[in-house]
Amino acid sequence: MANKLINEMGLPKPIENIFAARNIRTAKDALSLTEFDLMELLDVRFADVTSAIAHISEITCPPYQTALSLMEGQIHHELFSGHLPTCLRGLDEALCGGVPFGVLTELVGPAGIGKTQFCLKISLLASLPASFGGLDGHVIYVDVESKFSSRRLIEIGAKSFPELFQTKGLAQEMAGRILVLQPSSLVAFTESLQQIKVSLLENKVKLLVIDSMAALLSGDHNQGAPRQLPLGWHISFLKSLAEFSRIPVVVTNQVRSQSTELCQFPFQGTPICVIIRQNFFPVCQSEMSLPCAVNKMNETLENSTRSDSHLVAALGTNWAHAVTIRLVLEARSGCQRYIKVAKSPISPPLSFPFNITSSGISLLSDEGTELTGQDIYTISGQGSGTSNSSVVNAEASSNEYSCSTHARGDACTISFDILKVGAGSDEAVTKELFPVSKRVNGGFLSTEMQGQYSTRFSSRNRIDLTFERDREGKIPVVQQASQPRKKSRRGPRSRSSQYRGVTFYRRTGRWESHIWDCGKQVYLGGFDAAHAAARAYDRAAIKFRGVDADINFSLTDYDDDLQQMKNLSKEEFVHILRRQSTGFSRGSSKYRGVTLHKCGRWEARMGQFLGKKYIYLGLFDNEVEAARS
Amino acid sequence: MEVSRLPISASQRGKLISAGYTTLSSLSSVSSSDLARDLQISDDEALEILKVASHGSRLERMNKNSVIVNGARNAWDMLHEEELLPHITTSCADLDNILGGGIKCKEVTEIGGVPGIGKTQLGIQLAVNVQIPPDCGGLGGKAIYIDTEGSFMVERVVQIAGACVEDMSEYNRFLQKDFQPSGIKIQPKDILEKIYYFRVCSYTEQIAVINYLEKFISEHKDVKIVIVDSVTFHFRQDFDDMALRTRLLSGMALKLMKLAKNFSLAVVLLNQVTTKYTEGSFQLSLALGDSWSHSCTNRVILYWNGDERFAYIDKSPSLRSTSAPYSVTSRGIRNCATNYKRVKLM
Numbered sequence: 001m002a003n004k005l006i007n008e009m010g011l012p013k014p015i016e017n018i019f020a021a022r023n024i025r026t027a028k029d030a031l032s033l034t035e036f037d038l039m040e041l042l043d044v045r046f047a048d049v050t051s052a053i054a055h056i057s058e059i060t061c062p063p064y065q066t067a068l069s070l071m072e073g074q075i076h077h078e079l080f081s082g083h084l085p086t087c088l089r090g091l092d093e094a095l096c097g098g099v100p101f102g103v104l105t106e107l108v109g110p111a112g113i114g115k116t117q118f119c120l121k122i123s124l125l126a127s128l129p130a131s132f133g134g135l136d137g138h139v140i141y142v143d144v145e146s147k148f149s150s151r152r153l154i155e156i157g158a159k160s161f162p163e164l165f166q167t168k169g170l171a172q173e174m175a176g177r178i179l180v181l182q183p184s185s186l187v188a189f190t191e192s193l194q195q196i197k198v199s200l201l202e203n204k205v206k207l208l209v210i211d212s213m214a215a216l217l218s219g220d221h222n223q224g225a226p227r228q229l230p231l232g233w234h235i236s237f238l239k240s241l242a243e244f245s246r247i248p249v250v251v252t253n254q255v256r257s258q259s260t261e262l263c264q265f266p267f268q269g270t271p272i273c274v275i276i277r278q279n280f281f282p283v284c285q286s287e288m289s290l291p292c293a294v295n296k297m298n299e300t301l302e303n304s305t306r307s308d309s310h311l312v313a314a315l316g317t318n319w320a321h322a323v324t325i326r327l328v329l330e331a332r333s334g335c336q337r338y339i340k341v342a343k344s345p346i347s348p349p350l351s352f353p354f355n356i357t358s359s360g361i362s363l364l365s366d367e368g369t370e371l372t373g374q375d376i377y378t379i380s381g382q383g384s385g386t387s388n389s390s391v392v393n394a395e396a397s398s399n400e401y402s403c404s405t406h407a408r409g410d411a412c413t414i415s416f417d418i419l420k421v422g423a424g425s426d427e428a429v430t431k432e433l434f435p436v437s438k439r440v441n442g443g444f445l446s447t448e449m450q451g452q453y454s455t456r457f458s459s460r461n462r463i464d465l466t467f468e469r470d471r472e473g474k475i476p477v478v479q480q481a482s483q484p485r486k487k488s489r490r491g492p493r494s495r496s497s498q499y500r501g502v503t504f505y506r507r508t509g510r511w512e513s514h515i516w517d518c519g520k521q522v523y524l525g526g527f528d529a530a531h532a533a534a535r536a537y538d539r540a541a542i543k544f545r546g547v548d549a550d551i552n553f554s555l556t557d558y559d560d561d562l563q564q565m566k567n568l569s570k571e572e573f574v575h576i577l578r579r580q581s582t583g584f585s586r587g588s589s590k591y592r593g594v595t596l597h598k599c600g601r602w603e604a605r606m607g608q609f610l611g612k613k614y615i616y617l618g619l620f621d622n623e624v625e626a627a628r629s
Numbered sequence: 630m631e632v633s634r635l636p637i638s639a640s641q642r643g644k645l646i647s648a649g650y651t652t653l654s655s656l657s658s659v660s661s662s663d664l665a666r667d668l669q670i671s672d673d674e675a676l677e678i679l680k681v682a683s684h685g686s687r688l689e690r691m692n693k694n695s696v697i698v699n700g701a702r703n704a705w706d707m708l709h710e711e712e713l714l715p716h717i718t719t720s721c722a723d724l725d726n727i728l729g730g731g732i733k734c735k736e737v738t739e740i741g742g743v744p745g746i747g748k749t750q751l752g753i754q755l756a757v758n759v760q761i762p763p764d765c766g767g768l769g770g771k772a773i774y775i776d777t778e779g780s781f782m783v784e785r786v787v788q789i790a791g792a793c794v795e796d797m798s799e800y801n802r803f804l805q806k807d808f809q810p811s812g813i814k815i816q817p818k819d820i821l822e823k824i825y826y827f828r829v830c831s832y833t834e835q836i837a838v839i840n841y842l843e844k845f846i847s848e849h850k851d852v853k854i855v856i857v858d859s860v861t862f863h864f865r866q867d868f869d870d871m872a873l874r875t876r877l878l879s880g881m882a883l884k885l886m887k888l889a890k891n892f893s894l895a896v897v898l899l900n901q902v903t904t905k906y907t908e909g910s911f912q913l914s915l916a917l918g919d920s921w922s923h924s925c926t927n928r929v930i931l932y933w934n935g936d937e938r939f940a941y942i943d944k945s946p947s948l949r950s951t952s953a954p955y956s957v958t959s960r961g962i963r964n965c966a967t968n969y970k971r972v973k974l975m
Contacts, residue, residue: 028833031840032873034880039638045677046636057840062828064845067774068821071783096784103779232866240830243779265913265932267941267950318865320744321901324780343745345753346782348959376745 003028009059015052018042027060084126084207084248085133087160088354090366091339094347095325099248104238104322106213107252108313108379109329113337114356115252116147117156118329119209121360122250124157126207127177132164137206139178140196142189144215148180159359186216193237200245208241212252214314235322251323255311255379311379330379339363342376349376378504499530499552501537513537517544522574525581536577539565543573632656635681644668645678656682715768717759717854717895719751720793721962723953724940733927734768734853734895737886739860741900741915742931746938747957748899749780751931752856754962755897756824757786757793759854762815765797770853770894771823773845775838777862781826790817792960825849832863836877839884846892855888859899861916875920882924898925937965 003026006019022041024030030053033041039049065073074082083097092098099105099122107115123141128134141148154175158165165171181196183189199205213234242249313320313328320326326343339361340351350368354361501524502513510526511533524540527533531552538551542558543565551558565573631652632645648667650656656664656679665675702710716731725731732738732755742748756774761767774781794817825845829835835857846852860881868874889896903916915922915930922928928944934954941952954965 027837028831031833031836032877034876036636039636043638043640045638053840054844057837058844060834060837061841062830062834062838064773064825064827066822067783067786067824067826068818070826071787071821074783096782100782236831236863236866239779243828243830265930265941266907267930267943317744317902317904321859322778322862323744324778326745345749345780346785346788348957 004060006030006056009056011052011055015044015048018044019052027056030056031060082246084122084135086122087125087133088339088352088361088363090350090352090363090368091327091341093366094341094350094368095344096346099250100325100346101246101248102243103249103324104242105248105250105325105327106313106323107250107327107329108255108342110255110311110331110379113329113331114354114361115329116211117152117356118361119211119250119252120148120153121156121160123178123207123209124153124160124174124360126248127174128161128164132161135206137177137204139207139209140200140205141178141180142192142208142210143180143182144189144210144212146182147211148182150175150180153178155358156360159357183216189216190234193234193241197237197241200241200247205245206247208238208247208249210238210249210251212254213319214252214254217315232318235319239322253319254314256314257311313379328379340371340376341368499534499537500550501541501552502530502533504530513540515540515544517570523578524574525578527581532581536581540574540577543568543570632682635678637678637681641668641670641674641678644670653682714893717755717768718761718766719955719962720754720758720796721953721955721964723964724955724962727940727942727948727951727953728927728929729948732854732895732897735889735893736926737882737889737896737898737924738927738929739898739900739915739925740929740931741902743902743913743933746931746933747955747962748931749778749858750785750957751962752858752897752899753781753786753789755854755895756856757789757820757961759895760815760820760823761793761797765800768853770851771825771849773825773827773842773852773855775827775829775835775855775857777829777835777857778859779828780858781828783821786821786824787817788959789961790820793820825852829863832868832877835860835863836881839881839888842888843884843891846888846894852892852894854895854897855885856897857885857899859901861899861901865901865916871918875918878917878921879924882921886924886926 005025006027006029007016007025009016009027011019019025019030019042024033024038024041030038035046035049035053038053039046042049082101083092083095083099084101085092085098086095107118109115119141123139125133126135126137126139128136130136154165154171157171157174165174181192183192196205196208200208238249238251241247313326320343323343324345325341328340328342329337330340331337336353337355338351339354341347341349349371351371352366352368353364355364356362501515502511504510505512505526510528511530512526513524513533513536514521515524515537516522522540524536525533527536534552535557538553539558539561541549541551542555542562547555547562568576632650633642635642635653637645645651645656645668650659650664650667659667659679661672661675661679664670664679665672668675714734716725716729716733718725718731719728740748740751752774756772759768759770759772762769794815797815827838829838842855864874864878885896885898888894901916902913904911905914906912913932915928922944925944926946927942927948930941930943932939932941934952937954938956939952939954942948942950956963956965
């Protein structure tokens with residue numbers, strides 16, 4: 001309506017002619033000027049301008065609806081009252097019936113998690129006849145990364161709706177309704193979008209899928225400012241497209257890793273940094289000479305920065321504001337995949353475990369767990385982000401995947417194809433996935449893997465090692481099953497981790513462990529991997545509460561530690577644990593004890609040195625100098 | 630005061646100046662027919678100019694003797710009036726506390742925050758809460774919801790309205806313990822009927838709606854809140870000319886402020902966030918730039934603090950800069966359930 005012509009609005013003739021003479025033809029032209037500008041430009045009286053503007057505004061203004069009529073309109077005139085069921089019962093309930101019409105629904109997740117699988121399934125559903133719970137219409141599938149696999153599509157269909165797909169010809173008809181576009185660049189995509197707009201109304205298109213949005217941009221642009229502008233047009237175009245034709249639009253988005261430095265509002269400050277600094281420094285200054293301590297500090301920090309990152313959705317906040325519903329697919333605590341409703345105006349933040357079977361995505365449980373706080377937004381990729389644990393996770397998740405493919409026999413090859421394409425955008429993951437999963441399929445673990453385990457858990461002997469491997473090799477059903485049993489006893493349970501005493505801190509991007517002692521929470525250190533944090537908790541629990549304490553792993557793992565801890569006081573032992581933890585990198589610098597000062601220089605401080613809270617070591621021009629001091 | 634500052638058209642102004650009428654005082658003693666002859670314009674137009682001029686000179690005269698200024702009110706009266714002004718509750722007591730009782734009428738309040746923090750939820754909650762009848766401590770008004778993003782979900786409104794109705798009947802029972810049936814029972818449906826919903830698809834439409842609101846509100850009485858969700862979206866997407874954007878935005882803000890004053894209603898603008906590079910690090914700030922941040926009376930920022938949602942008063946002429954936790958539940962915006970102090974460290 002913004003481009004409505006002024007001469008069709010029924011303004012008084014003389015005024016209308018003046019507008020035309022000054023080349024102000026559409027409502028957009030007129031309303032982009034202020035009333036005084038217009039008066040100046042048109043050379044008419046103020047009263048005339050205001051009345052003309054009021055008139056134009058009234059006509060340009062979209063008609064209002066009451067919320068009631070909106071609801072009744074949805075219920076009476078649209079299939080499933082404006083929602084496309086996803087056939088995932090829990091998710092459908094959470095979203096009031098499925099993916100809603102008229103808005104953008106976004107799927108975010110790491111490579112190979114199942115975004116494309118979800119898209120395939122949902123496009124299939126939209127193409128089904130209404131009697132089978134579909135929308136009975138065409139689907140436009142914009143496939144940017146060339147991941148679309150029609151064989152997989154038919155397979156999903158055949159498994160989920162056997163009665164329909166065994167009927168000769170129907171499969172062809174269903175698949176024929178799904179139109180795949182494969183634009184190679186953003187420009188091509190822009191063109192096809194404009195074509196889509198026309199064909200949407202003509203061809204009874206009921207769903208638009210774009211897989212993926214981020215790939216379009218990452219192919220075209222370097223990082224930086226130009227990314228904002230072309231996307232802006234697409235956002236508003238897609239939204240208006242969805243709104244006007246009342247169809248659901250499903251868009252996938254990739255993840256990228258972001259350094260731990262969290263963006264905050266300026267007023268939020270960083271009180272936590274100070275506390276940690278006080279707490280952490282006694283360890284090094286009491287045990288080592290100063291240069292030695294700093295050197296060691298730098299070492300650990302360099303190690304930690306490598307892995308000290310977490311995943312965020314690509315495309316930035318502007319995009320994140322624009323999507324109405326954001327579903328995050330993630331693999332948490334190693335093996336289990338979860339789908340969670342991260343942003344939605346209609347449903348609470350629920351998370352559902354799922355797996356991928358031959359019939360597409362299926363939920364393991366329809367009861368979602370409600371999330372709070374930071375958990376809603378964090379995207380845990382393949383576990384906690386360290387290289388060690390990601391190997392374990394990759395092994396575990398591919399193990400799960402290959403189990404399901406094995407059961408299918410013939411289908412095996414197809415789904416592996418998909419996996420390969422799905423992971424294609426992230427070379428590193430693919431490389432890790434494949435050798436490992438093959439080994440698992442073959443039924444033995446290579447010696448390299450054992451090597452890795454033994455370096456990670458060097459404190460254990462070989463017998464324990466096999467035990468541990470078995471345990472981690474199986475999906476942690478064991479751990480989950482044991483949860484309710486332990487619940488009644490002492491020890492903090494955290495929502496963000498399956499381990500006792502371990503919480504994931506988004507601020508630092510790390511797993512931190514705490515234990516409660518004498519009514520106080522004692523900090524045990526921050527770790528890159530959840531299991532390392534869990535081990536620190538275990539040791540502390542044994543020290544504080546004795547050998548019968550509730551711990552995460554088996555007591556036999558800690559025989560060596562038992563010997564050691566006999567000779568130490570609680571405080572000393574906690575200090576040792578903290579020293580074993582990964583150095584921390586909070587605040588503005590990756591070096592410990594270094595903060596970015598307001599004036600743009602780096603400030604170095606040491607905590608609790610010689611009785612003072614911290615000593616000031618001076619300002620430096622660069623981070624490295626500051627860290628050295 | 631100069632003639633050039635009068636709100637008249639450029640040609641008339643040119644004629645005035647060329648005929649020697651440069652100041653308002655020179656116009657004050659001229660009759661309309663003289664003026665018409667001097668400027669070679671019609672009598673009507675001359676009359677119009679004189680009217681405008683006399684209005685302008687009156688304003689000027691008033692400014693000079695500051696004892697009784699026309700149109701001004703003294704602070705004492707304003708205080709009195711302000712105390713009578715109703716507030717729209719947010720349904721979260723902590724949030725109401727820091728806002729001084731709720732969202733104020735006659736003021737423009739901007740609410741911003743990261744995606745998914747609950748801006749739309751707060752918007753819907755306010756649209757429902759404005760309808761709480763006066764005997765339950767509300768306004769009993771209607772709401773206008775201008776949706777630029779398409780995130781207004783009727784299903785959610787039904788949920789929140791249902792919870793609100795339950796709370797009201799609870800409140801009624803609390804007031805009158807003898808269970809006498811209260812006269813009018815509000816249904817969630819009635820609440821839905823009193824939310825006027827505009828779906829806006831471009832910035833031109835957004836400006837048009839806001840221009841049109843004045844007429845709309847005078848036709849539909851009792852509108853007590855205007856919610857724009859979000860004010861940012863269209864202005865963020867299709868602009869190359871930033872100066873034009875600033876101009877349009879400030880014009881829009883002025884109109885909204887005028888609406889708020891004239892009809893004594895609350896205006897709530899929802900805003901998005903952007904990242905801003907200051908002092909060597911990236912920080913979050915509300916979108917639309919610095920000049921926009923002047924245009925709202927109050928500014929509330931919603932943010933995550935650990936695991937809890939917090940609201941922070943960033944700017945307000947009358948309220949302290951404090952923050953308070955809130956939570957988004959299935960029933961709408963509510964108090965934070967876990968309101969304990971957590972001891973982080975040893």
